[in-house]
Amino acid sequence: MEIQSLGFRTDLALLQKAGSQVEDRGTHLVIRTPDNPTYFWGNFLLLAQPPAPGGEREVVGAFRTEFPVAAHVSIGIDVTEDPGDMQAWREAGLTVDVATVLSASAVVQPLAPIGDVEVRPLESDDDWEQRARLGQVLYPSTSEESYLAFARGKNAQERALAGANGEGGARYGAFVDGTLVSTAGIFVTEPGVARFQTVETHPDHRRQGIGAAVVHAAGRHALERLGAERLVIVADTDADAIRIYRRLGFEDVQRQVMLELRDPEWAEV
Incomplete structure (x- = not known):
């Protein structure tokens, strides 16, 4: 197929x-x-x-x-x-x-985020555990045991994708006072193409330019260090995030149809 x-x-x-x-x-x-x-x-x-x-x-x-x-x-x-x-x-x-599937061959520099924010790749085990814990905040109805089992499994997959030397991609994060508040992954799918994965921002840190800064940094990383010529990201068609991506230079290219039935405990905020 x-x-x-x-x-x-x-x-x-x-x-x-x-x-x-x-x-x-x-x-x-x-x-x-x-x-x-x-x-x-x-x-x-x-x-x-x-x-x-x-x-x-x-x-x-x-x-x-x-x-x-x-x-x-x-x-x-x-x-x-x-x-x-x-x-x-x-x-x-x-x-x-x-x-909506969006694509870009370059990313536009966003406005600086509000406050003292450090944007960098996740590196340590603690960084990745913070990523799992950040995701849990977005699923308050999900039990801690269920969510962390899922999130830690995703972390292991992404760390394997990145590779020992980061040649396959990276997950970037924004840290405020040492705490991870926003994150976005970017990984090579084929020569010249890199795909964003799971962009998340803590509800208390939205609308402050932090998510845009993280996506921009991850996109620059792919273009400058991973050999990417095309960046791909998928967004909810009616959500706020898609407007951020468009301001960063992404353009709509396709629709993606996904059908789900999930337990109510996995409802997202």
Whole structure:
């Protein structure tokens, strides 16, 4: 199956580099991350095209067959434009997310963040543990045990992606008085292309220019040190973050369709 979606193509490149398994069934891909089974978008189905009308529940059933013990459902569709009416998926019990894929070949210098902020790559074990703890703040309904198991698994994957010498990428963070308050990962997916991963900012430090500073620093790192010529980032179409990315020089290039059913304890702030 040849993937058309730039978002999913870069997603899968990073997942496979980090050890996830991809099975090609012709009409769809099955993606598994055995080391992190609660990772929604590390354990999902990617459809080559939308199902025939009325086939949405059958696809959900196929997910349940492939992942019989999963507490979630995650299904992607390999399209690049807005898919139109998605009500049948909602009636099948799924939340519909039509995200925007953006790309840039350079990044615009943002305004300096408010306050005394240090922006640098995560390096020490403590830096990475702070990253896990920051993510937990954004999921207040999730138990500490469940979230940290997931987040530490993601940390291990990203540290492996970065490589011993940082040749594969980095995760940047903004620190205020030694505390991590914002973070963004950037990793090489193929020669000349780097993909952002999980941009997060503590709610108390939003709208202060900190997130923009972190994304800018990570983008510069990829362009200047990783040989990237194209940066790719995916954002919620209606969220505040997409406006930040556009001001940094990113332009909309595609849509990415993601369908989910997740336990209410994983609701994000």
